[in-house]
Amino acid sequence: MTNTSPAVKADQTKLQAESRNATKAQFLEFWYYFSQNKGAVIGLVIFSLLVLMALFAPLVAPHSPDFQYRDSFLVPPFWEEGGKAAFLLGTDAVGRDILSRLIFGARFSLFIGVVVVTIALVGGVVIGLVAGYMRGMTDTLIMRVMDIILAFPSLLLALVLVAILGPGLINAMIAIAIVLQPHFVRLTRAAVLSERTRDYVVAAKVAGAGHMRLMFKTILPNCLAPLIVQATLSFSNAILDAAALGFLGMGAQPPTPEWGTMLAEAREFILRAWWVVTFPGIAILVTVLAINLVGDGLRDALDPKLKRS
Amino acid sequence: MSLLEIRNLKVEFDTAKGPFKALDGVDYTVDAGEVLAIVGESGSGKSVAMLATMGLLPNTATITADKMEFEGLDLRTLSAKERRRVIGKDISMIFQEPIASLNPCFTVGFQLSETLKTHMGMKGRQARDRVVEILTSVGIPNPAERLSAFPHQMSGGQCQRVMIAMAISCAPKLLIADEPTTALDVTIQKQILDLLVQLQQDSGMGLIMITHDMGVVAETADRVIVQYKGRKMEEADVLSLFENPKNPYTRALLSALPENATGKRLPTVSDFAEAGGF
Amino acid sequence: MADDVILKVRDLYRTYDIKGGMFKKASTLTAVKGVNLDVERGTTLAVVGESGCGKSTLARMLTMIDAQTSGMIEIDGLSIDISKTGISKEMRQKVQIVFQNPYGSLNPRQKIGHVLEEPLLLNTDMPSAERRDLALQMLEKVGLQPEHYGRYPHMFSGGQRQRIAIARAIMMKPKLLVLDEPVSALDLSVQAQILNLLADLQEEMGLTYVFISHDLSVVRYIADKVMVMYFGEVVEYGTRDEVFENPQHDYTKTLFAATPRADVASIRKRLAAKAA
Numbered sequence: 058m059t060n061t062s063p064a065v066k067a068d069q070t071k072l073q074a075e076s077r078n079a080t081k082a083q084f085l086e087f088w089y090y091f092s093q094n095k096g097a098v099i100g101l102v103i104f105s106l107l108v109l110m111a112l113f114a115p116l117v118a119p120h121s122p123d124f125q126y127r128d129s130f131l132v133p134p135f136w137e138e139g140g141k142a143a144f145l146l147g148t149d150a151v152g153r154d155i156l157s158r159l160i161f162g163a164r165f166s167l168f169i170g171v172v173v174v175t176i177a178l179v180g181g182v183v184i185g186l187v188a189g190y191m192r193g194m195t196d197t198l199i200m201r202v203m204d205i206i207l208a209f210p211s212l213l214l215a216l217v218l219v220a221i222l223g224p225g226l227i228n229a230m231i232a233i234a235i236v237l238q239p240h241f242v243r244l245t246r247a248a249v250l251s252e253r254t255r256d257y258v259v260a261a262k263v264a265g266a267g268h269m270r271l272m273f274k275t276i277l278p279n280c281l282a283p284l285i286v287q288a289t290l291s292f293s294n295a296i297l298d299a300a301a302l303g304f305l306g307m308g309a310q311p312p313t314p315e316w317g318t319m320l321a322e323a324r325e326f327i328l329r330a331w332w333v334v335t336f337p338g339i340a341i342l343v344t345v346l347a348i349n350l351v352g353d354g355l356r357d358a359l360d361p362k363l364k365r366s
Numbered sequence: 367m368s369l370l371e372i373r374n375l376k377v378e379f380d381t382a383k384g385p386f387k388a389l390d391g392v393d394y395t396v397d398a399g400e401v402l403a404i405v406g407e408s409g410s411g412k413s414v415a416m417l418a419t420m421g422l423l424p425n426t427a428t429i430t431a432d433k434m435e436f437e438g439l440d441l442r443t444l445s446a447k448e449r450r451r452v453i454g455k456d457i458s459m460i461f462q463e464p465i466a467s468l469n470p471c472f473t474v475g476f477q478l479s480e481t482l483k484t485h486m487g488m489k490g491r492q493a494r495d496r497v498v499e500i501l502t503s504v505g506i507p508n509p510a511e512r513l514s515a516f517p518h519q520m521s522g523g524q525c526q527r528v529m530i531a532m533a534i535s536c537a538p539k540l541l542i543a544d545e546p547t548t549a550l551d552v553t554i555q556k557q558i559l560d561l562l563v564q565l566q567q568d569s570g571m572g573l574i575m576i577t578h579d580m581g582v583v584a585e586t587a588d589r590v591i592v593q594y595k596g597r598k599m600e601e602a603d604v605l606s607l608f609e610n611p612k613n614p615y616t617r618a619l620l621s622a623l624p625e626n627a628t629g630k631r632l633p634t635v636s637d638f639a640e641a642g643g644f
Numbered sequence: 645m646a647d648d649v650i651l652k653v654r655d656l657y658r659t660y661d662i663k664g665g666m667f668k669k670a671s672t673l674t675a676v677k678g679v680n681l682d683v684e685r686g687t688t689l690a691v692v693g694e695s696g697c698g699k700s701t702l703a704r705m706l707t708m709i710d711a712q713t714s715g716m717i718e719i720d721g722l723s724i725d726i727s728k729t730g731i732s733k734e735m736r737q738k739v740q741i742v743f744q745n746p747y748g749s750l751n752p753r754q755k756i757g758h759v760l761e762e763p764l765l766l767n768t769d770m771p772s773a774e775r776r777d778l779a780l781q782m783l784e785k786v787g788l789q790p791e792h793y794g795r796y797p798h799m800f801s802g803g804q805r806q807r808i809a810i811a812r813a814i815m816m817k818p819k820l821l822v823l824d825e826p827v828s829a830l831d832l833s834v835q836a837q838i839l840n841l842l843a844d845l846q847e848e849m850g851l852t853y854v855f856i857s858h859d860l861s862v863v864r865y866i867a868d869k870v871m872v873m874y875f876g877e878v879v880e881y882g883t884r885d886e887v888f889e890n891p892q893h894d895y896t897k898t899l900f901a902a903t904p905r906a907d908v909a910s911i912r913k914r915l916a917a918k919a920a
Contacts, residue, residue, distance in 0.1 A: 076755065076794025083796060089382040256749035260812070263707055265736050265766040278753040407831035408802070522695075551694035552858060556902035567918070578831060581861075581904025584911050605915060609908050622836040623906060624865035631843065632836035632865070 090358035097354020103347035111163040118157035119145070122314045126152040131330045147332040149323060155332065158314035159340050165315040166296045166344060169230055173295035174288050176234035181241020182277070182284065188242065189249030190272050200246070203239040211236045212301055219307045226299075226315070229308040233298045237291050244287050248280035282359035289352035293345040300341050316341050368395045369540055369572045370419070370457075373433035377414050377596075380426045388414045388427075390596045396540065396572045401563070403575045403587035403604070405619075410593040412576050416542045420459060421449050437539070455485040458533040462545040464525035468517040474501075474528050475513025478535060485536045496535070504531045505561060523554035527561070534565060540572040547582060559585055580623055584608060592616050650852050651683040651706070651820055656715035658701050675701040677876040678715070683869070685819075686846065688853040690867035690884075692860065692899070698876040699856045703824045706854060707741040720819045733767045740813035744825035746805035750797040756783075756808055757793040763815045778815065786811040786841060803834035807841065814845065822854045827862060839866060860903045864888055872896050 092098055110117055120126075132148045133140045140147065146156040188199040206214065218232035252258060253276060261275045302308035303317025311322055316337045323333035377389040389411040396402050406412040418429045419441065434441045436457060444452070461467045469477060478500065479493040488496060494513070501509035504527045517525055526546060533541055543562060547555035563586050566573040575586055583590055583604065590607045592599040592615065600613035611617045620626060621633045656679040664670030676698040683689045693699045704710040706717065711727035718724065719738045740763075743749040750759055760779035764770050770778075780790050786807040797805060806826060813821055823842070827835040839862065845851055857863050863870060863884075870887040872880035872895065879893040891897050 072790060072793055075791040076757070079755065079795045079799065082799070086382050256743040256745060257751040259709055260741070260743065260749050260809075261751070261762065263709060263736075263741055264763040264812070265731075265733065266762070270766075275751060275754075279751065407833060552860070553694065553898055553902040556904075559904075579904070580832065580906045584906040585904045585914065605908065605911055608906065608911055619832055620906075622833050623861065624836075624839065625861040625906065627865050631840050 087358050091354045094354040094357045096350045097357070100347040100350025100354065103343065104351055107163055107344060107347070108167060110160055111167050114160050114164055118154075118160040119143070120154040120157040122153065122158045122161040123312055124153065126154075128152070131326065131333070133330070134332050137332075146336050147330070149319075149333050150326055150330075155319075155336055158319060159316070159336060162314040162316045162319065162337070162340065163344075165226070165309060165313065166299070166341075169226070169233075169299045170292040170295050170348075173230050173234045173237065173299075174292050176231070177237040177241055177291060177295075178284065178288050180234070181238045182245050184238075185242040185245025186249055186272050186277060189246040190253060190268070190276070196246075199242065203242050206236070206239045212298060215298060215302060216305070216307060219302060224307045224310065226309040226313065229299055229302045230295075233295050233302070236298070237294060240287060240291065241284065244283055245280060248283055249276055252276050252279050285359060286352050286356045289348055289355060293348040293352075296341065296348075297345055369398045369400075369437060370394065370396045371433060371435045372415070372419065372431055375415060375418065375431045375434070376429070377411070377418050377423070378428045380428075388596055389418070392593070392596070392598045394591065396574060398539065398572050399566075399570045401566060401573045401575060401586055401588045403577060403583045403590045404593060405577055405580065405583050405590060406593035407578055409595060411596040412578075412593050413544050416459070416544065416574060416576060420453055420457065420542070421446075422459075451485075454481065455536045456538055457540045457542065458536070458538040459542040459544065460526070460529045460533045460546050462548050464522055464529050464549065465517055467529055468525055470517050473514050473516055474520070475515075478513075478528070478532055481532055481535050497531075500531045500535050501528070503565070504528075504534075505557070506531070521554075522550055523558065526550060526554075526558055530558070530561065530565070534569070534571075537569065538571055540574070541566070542574045542576070544576045545578070546575070548577075548579070555582075562586070580619065592619070648685045649682045650685045650720050651681070651689075651854070652716070652718040653679055653681045653706075654716040655680060656702070656705065656717065657713045658698075658705060658710070659713045675876050676705070676712075679873075679878055681871060681878075681881065683820075683852055683854065685852055686850050687868040688846070688855050688866055689869045689871060690855045690857060690863040691871050691873060692857060692863055693873035694858060694899075696875075697873040699873050700824060701876075702873075703741065703822050703854070703856055706820075707739055707822050708735060709741075736763075736767055737816045738818055739820040739822065740816065740818040741822045741824060742806070742809050742813050742826045745829050746802050746809055747829075749809050750805055752797055755794050755796055756800075759797075759808060760812055760815055763812065767816060782811045782815060785845075787837075801834075802830055803837060806830060806834075806838055810838075810841065810845070814849065814851070817849065818851075820852045820854065822856070824856045825858070826855075828857065828859060835862070842866070860900065872899070 126148060129141065129144065129148050130152050131150055132144050134147045135142050135145050137147075144154050144156070146154075146159070148154055149158070184199055188196045215229070215232040215236050218235060219228055222228035222231065258271060258275055261271060266275060299308055299315070300317030300320070303315050304321045306321060309315035309318045311318055319337040320334055323330075323337070326333050372392075372394040374391045374393065375389055376387070376391055379386045379388055392411070392415060394402075394415060404412045404415065414423070417423050418427070419434065421441075423429065431442060436452065439452065441449070441452075468474070475494070475497055478497045479488075482488045482493045482496055497513065498509045501512060506512050506524060506527055512520075517528075520528070546562065547558050550558060559582065562573065575582065577583060587604045589601070589603050591601045592607070592613065594615050599615045600607065600611065602612070607616065608620065611620055618633065624632065656676055657674065658676040660673045660675060662671050662673055679702060681689065691699045691702065701710070705712050706719075708724060708726050708731050712725065716723065716725075719735075722735060722738060724735060757776065757779050760782055761775045764775045764778065776793075780793060783790060783792055788804065788807055788811075792800070797808070800808065810826070826842070827838050830838060842853070843866070846853060855863070855866055867884045870880070870882065870884050871878055872887070872893065874893075874895045880887055880891060880896045887896065888900075891900060
């Protein structure tokens with residue numbers, strides 16, 4: 058056994074720099090593959106703008122989302138005849154500025170997405186990890202329960218859950234998270250099943266790693282790629298479902314400027330004032346599309362890595 | 367005239383780290399009735415050359431050559447449709463992973479007769495009889511029963527026989543075997559190599575063996591091309607290559623064979639790289 | 645030397661139950677049938693056989709990945725029967741394994757330094773600075789650079805990865821190292837380097853190897869004793885020279901005959917036969 062050579066000891070800082078470089082190289086490679094997908098980059102830009110808009114809503118929005126201008130009911134957008142420059146996208150039936158409501162609505166939509174995906178992801182990953190790692194009865198039991206949840210049309214199940222829990226944004230989010238969860242469970246389980254017999258897992262076992270370490274430190278990081286993709290796609294799904302619940306009157310309650318709720322309120326004016334329904338609809342469409350594009354790019358960037366190693 | 371003649375073949379891949387030169391100006395010629403072995407380690411570009419010839423490389427590859435002719439037919443200017451007519455019929459290829467190369471959803475008999483129907487225009491009964499005939503010639507026991515077997519019901523060695531059967535079913539003029547025995551056990555390897563060489567001698571086709579195994583080269587080849595990092599190191603007939611290797615890299619490869627070990631340590635390629643410089 | 649047996653296996657069996665289905669009866673498959681062997685300290689036993697002969701199952705039992713169905717394994721005086729007693733830290737420090745495929749045996753999301761430190765972290769209570777020193781020493785010992793410490797496995801070539809896998813296996817200074825086809829996924833020139841490294845390590849650390857392989861030329865080069873397995877049974881067992889000069893069993897003879905020969909005389913003979 059040789060003693061530690063002094064050269065090795067002296068190079069501590071160099072080592073750390075090397076280690077950081079490796080992490081950086083990992084990221085750069087990811088970015089290269091991601092940026093190859095032009096749609097994904099556009100999606101990312103739009104999504105970032107949305108996030109910024111939501112964060113700085115009070116600064117960006119020209120009006121308060123709840124203030125009713127009594128003299129301007131159903132004012133059309135500014136380029137239409139009778140439009141006012143003060144209300145760029147017009148006002149709704151009670152005189153609130155649609156643009157401001159959309160900007161504030163982005164906060165709700167993104168909040169819904171983040172919360173729902175976090176709940177569904179964490180729950181789904183833990184359950185899926187246990188199912189895939191333990192196999193046997195535990196696995197069968199968990200997967201049958203998930204199959205039952207998946208057997209219901211997702212929106213219907215969410216509706217039932219909201220009906221039980223009572224309408225409201227928080228309950229709607231919990232309901233959507235429960236509905237989305239089985240997808241994460243199945244995905245995690247499938248990834249774990251293919252990883253758990255790989256040599257590096259066996260090697261960690263031979264080195265003495267316990268069940269918890271094997272599950273969370275050895276196997277889980279290697280299953281993340283498909284989960285990240287699924288998480289982005291679920292993010293847009295959550296926004297859509299929340300909008301649908303809002304539209305049905307089971308989600309966020311008026312006067313909350315949530316996009317789906319806005320659509321529901323405007324239902325009766327579809328024929329008279331197209332702008333009250335069109336703009337919230339476009340907002341939902343653009344957001345969902347942007348996030349799906351990002352998810353697509355993530356898949357491109359993360360998949361080849363899986364194949365290579 | 368040579369069967370296949372390629373001059374100054376260059377292949378470049380686009381990667382995250384910029385263009386990667388897989389092949390840098392290599393010449394290949396194969397005559398009818400000849401066994402050419404292309405030998406090299408991973409990264410030597412030995413498979414890339416033949417995949418380029420077959421037009422099987424992905425879009426990220428840029429292929430240039432001064433000449434690329436099969437029986438006087440310029441492969442560079444072929445349209446996709448014309449290429450398909452040549453490939454699979456006059457040139458065919460077998461790969462390393464026999465089980466993965468067969469479609470798991472269809473029976474062996476179906477897959478074989480498919481090739482015959484596409485390229486030879488055979489029909490029903492006639493194709494079936496021909497399939498049985500071919501399977502017999504590659505040494506599959508009970509070929510008539512084996513027709514309805516799925517790939518997963520057969521061993522690796524048998525799957526490779528089926529792959530060979532498929533490759534020779536249209537009586538190709540050139541057969542390219544890309545590491546055909548690497549995934550197989552030694553005793554099966556011997557049988558497959560013997561089969562390939564025997565088929566080659568019976569039909570007089572050209573055979574290109576792509577391999578990393580010097581033993582396989584010694585057992586099959588007439589002529590050998592040694593490649594290293596996308597360049598040709600040496601080209602010689604098999605006997606003079608083993609008897610009197612000219613290139614330092616070839617010498618290094620041969621002396622790294624454990625059976626040629628003389629002392630306690632095996633010489634490695636880097637020992638030669640420093641001394642010989644290649 | 646002759647009495648210094650480090651690995652003793654007696655009458656070892658391993659069976660697998662194959663579950664019956666709707667149309668199939670349940671049955672058992674015996675992967676390893678009554679294996680006996682002794683390995684002396686500091687020597688190499690090569691286990692040869694083709695796929696499905698039970699050599700990997702044997703390796704998994706020796707390294708305590710799977711339990712034996714019956715029979716005795718004794719490593720350095722310590723009896724191993726994990727289905728009854730479980731695995732202790734002491735047992736783990738006796739034996740380690742190196743796998744065939746260097747691309748699959750390293751966690752793609754784990755930096756090399758952490759790969760090497762993992763066994764120490766789990767089995768000792770060494771402080772982290774000491775662990776890192778040891779990992780750096782080990783990198784040097786297997787012929788890698790200290791700056792490799794912070795890199796990810798995919799930044800290395802196959803040969804380098806196999807060096808890392810070997811380094812991980814010897815981090816705990818085991819007495820016995822099971823090498824499951826350690827060079828068959830590697831290029832010829834890299835294979836030579838790894839075989840040299842293994843020889844150096846054996847000399848330096850007094851390691852004992854159980855070397856599993858299907859490649860007879862490698863076995864002939866590295867082994868002191870050779871064991872040939874066929875369908876779970878040992879058909880030939882003896883010193884290298886005994887087995888190679890005078891094989892007894894038909895299967896061994898077939899195996900030798902099938903191995904490609906890369907010497908000039910054999911090529912001449914083949915070419916002459918072809919010309920005739």
